[in-house]
Amino acid sequence: MNKLFQIAQRSGVTVEYCHIPLNESISVEDAAGDFVLLDYGLISAGAKERTHLAHELGHCVTGSFYNRHSGLDVRQKHENRADKWAIEELIGEEALNEAVSEGNTEVWQLAEYFNVSEAFMKKAVCWYKFGNLDVEYYM
Numbered sequence: 001m002n003k004l005f006q007i008a009q010r011s012g013v014t015v016e017y018c019h020i021p022l023n024e025s026i027s028v029e030d031a032a033g034d035f036v037l038l039d040y041g042l043i044s045a046g047a048k049e050r051t052h053l054a055h056e057l058g059h060c061v062t063g064s065f066y067n068r069h070s071g072l073d074v075r076q077k078h079e080n081r082a083d084k085w086a087i088e089e090l091i092g093e094e095a096l097n098e099a100v101s102e103g104n105t106e107v108w109q110l111a112e113y114f115n116v117s118e119a120f121m122k123k124a125v126c127w128y129k130f131g132n133l134d135v136e137y138y139m
Helices: 002-011 047-062 075-090 093-101 107-114 118-130
Strands: 013-018 025-030 033-039
Touching: 002 013, 002 047, 013 047, 025 047, 033 047, 047 075, 075 118, 093 107, 093 118, 107 118
Parallel strands: 013 033
Antiparallel strands: 025 033
């Protein structure tokens, strides 16, 4: 987590905890800068907090914000860009290969090893193995 907070600080991204239980996390870009908001329920939630923070920080670092009022903006493109950044930041391909060679071959084992959610780990495996995030198709 410290590494992610350091990236946020270096990038000028403000990270705050607030009450947003439905979304659990959100990233916002406005004239005052970029913000990551995390729900209070994520505090000390380990893998879940880390996964949410990395994803939302991915939006900020890559500039992958979408306008929900625009019919021309493709939301999934921005979500994928944020996920890819988060995957590469938290789980390098070399580190993944090393974890597998150590015997961590199940998704849950890899998720525990990297301290991320299983859903996020599935995306990481798809990204490095197939070059996309299509978990529904491959996993």
